[in-house]
Amino acid sequence: MKSDIDRFMQESDIDALLIVGSARHNAAMTYFTGIVHVSDGYVLKKRNHEPILFHFPMERDEAARTDMQIKNLEDYDSAKLLKKAEGNRVLARAMRLKQIFDEFAVKGRVSIYGIGDVGAFYGLFQTTKDLIAEVELVVEPRTSSVLSRARITKDEEEVARIRKMGEVTTEVVAETAQFLSSHKAKHGHLVNGDGDVLTIGEVKRQINYWLAQRGAENTEGTIFAIGADAGVPHSTGVDDQPVEIGKPIVFDIFPSEDGGGYFFDLTRTWCLAYAPDHVSQIYQDVFDVYQKVYAALEPGKLCTDFQKLTCELFEARNHPTVLNTPGTEIGYVHSIAHGLGLDIHEAPRFRQEEGNEDILQPGSVITVEPGLYYPEQGLGVRIENTVWVRPDGKLETLANYAMDLILPIKS
């Protein structure tokens, strides 16, 4: 949580955090600023000091809305700096950083964060390094950085915001189900009252429309993948294809607050009208594993323990998994869970790999998402909920939605 930051900085011997870029779609920045229209700037946080937001003059009112200490970057006279740097914009920006560090007495190890042009910032940081002897620019390992450790647990306000996104998400999933169910089948796919074929693209457009109506945003897109496409976890579905009946549809929806705030993540697998037996069996396997893993989840254990458990449960039902068939593209091919918050994927990690020692902690918000994939058999199945590990150690699903496989349609 935010309240841990100074302690973590102390533990990691970090003297200041420097976060660059926009306050939108930039989790490390938004974590401090909230969602405001500050399209470029810095957040500087010294250990045991309040963070300061550096902004450009046209965005001064937006910056002021953060209630943070703010500082206008034009105070450093960029035209003058650029002239001094003989038109070298990178050098001018490094010189401005030097002025900032001098003014605010920043010394020692400064850890850098933020989303931006990785080339431009590589240039800026290299130049800054050479220009400012008193400061060491530090890249903390992303899996154990101060902000990753802080963000791995959520405070009440954060959980409330994720929960609210869960309401929005399940409402939109309900709208989607109702919309699909209002269609009839013809030649194996959905058609509307006029006989027009319903395409995946149209469903996705409607989803964005229902999300926008509720003040949510869908920058990462939606997965609505049918049959063989559903058999590849991140295939998103092909827009101009018809919505087919009797085939599994993996519907994975992960919207956020408008402007790049907190996410929610939910997946259902639906068969429209009916489900073939082999799909129902696979579905049952995924559902059973979901229930067992959910029941087993408890804080204090290694996250990878739950991934191992998931693999073992699937293997006991004769599905290949990444545990004993590394690199498999059939069976169970991904991780059981991931943390989520201001990023759709954040700590903790559940993947079994060298160096992953993440512990499941009270206060984390994670997904639980077992799945099975057999693209050659034209199928994939995944079930996913977003779950809060409460401070008391109990689990709470942050938004509930029916888990039925079959979605009836108009007859």
Place this chain on the structure above:
Amino acid sequence: MKSDIDRFMQESDIDALLIVGSARHNAAMTYFTGIVHVSDGYVLKKRNHEPILFHFPMERDEAARTDMQIKNLEDYDSAKLLKKAEGNRVLARAMRLKQIFDEFAVKGRVSIYGIGDVGAFYGLFQTTKDLIAEVELVVEPRTSSVLSRARITKDEEEVARIRKMGEVTTEVVAETAQFLSSHKAKHGHLVNGDGDVLTIGEVKRQINYWLAQRGAENTEGTIFAIGADAGVPHSTGVDDQPVEIGKPIVFDIFPSEDGGGYFFDLTRTWCLAYAPDHVSQIYQDVFDVYQKVYAALEPGKLCTDFQKLTCELFEARNHPTVLNTPGTEIGYVHSIAHGLGLDIHEAPRFRQEEGNEDILQPGSVITVEPGLYYPEQGLGVRIENTVWVRPDGKLETLANYAMDLILPIKS
């Protein structure tokens, strides 16, 4: 244009481009891949070779949709690399880059691009530099880089896509006008038939809804700023404030294709019901300058010439400008234009500053956006269109919308 890339690489002595990150909301990557759901990977383009897309296995079908040469990053066995790197993820990634460079015989000057975690990539590039002697990672100046020079001019397909976004944008502006006009005034602000106050937040939500309906996305948000807020160019308006009549509203809308594709950019200033005289006068000044600058725009000249002209025209009407009052926050405070495409702000630049020698070229798509700002007088006015400098040198406004100041409301 894309067809210029190899020539520009030759001119800048660049042997390869390495673009990192996602294919969504990452202009340099999307420029090659189009909009696909490849959330992490690389594009590698050697001079005089076709670009290659490196992707993760779960996104193999999405990658295949690009029609590019593709390569699965799991072919390099990340688990093995991570073990060899003793859990050091940065080193493992650098080792994978080394394998890639070896396999595809990449040598010499490699220019880096892409949007991502600037800290993580700073670490990766530093490690890579030390690991791979045959390759020099290069940061080209962002204003004259190979891709900036390529993207500064648009081919026919790109212009068609921007034009299509222009249609969407003007349709949504028309919806917004109609929606506002359908309200009545009460106590100086808009109310609906039930007497409920219309807020700025509600207008913005409707705008997102109308955009989503048309398959567009609005990740950068909308500016809908009234009165004193309109007097600060990037103030976006305060969500819970009522929509007031008789005050200038700066309505600046800049949506993109869904998934982070081509943008459009349009601004109108509206006074609901009536306009006070001093607002009308300011509006007339902005409108006249718009007409004059538009008429003066022609390819072959320095972009800063048009900024200078704009300042002179405003100063002739006794408005302070950035030309002779650097840093002014009243009068004319920004640039007359910017290029737009896969980024909302891209080359060419019009700002008068050290080192800006951008020439207006046939094939560019730019905004034209004079404005005047007097926050203490509770006003700001801006008019903006998106304009194509056609190959024949003539200008074409890519979507037209009425420029009236006063928007009547229901009586």
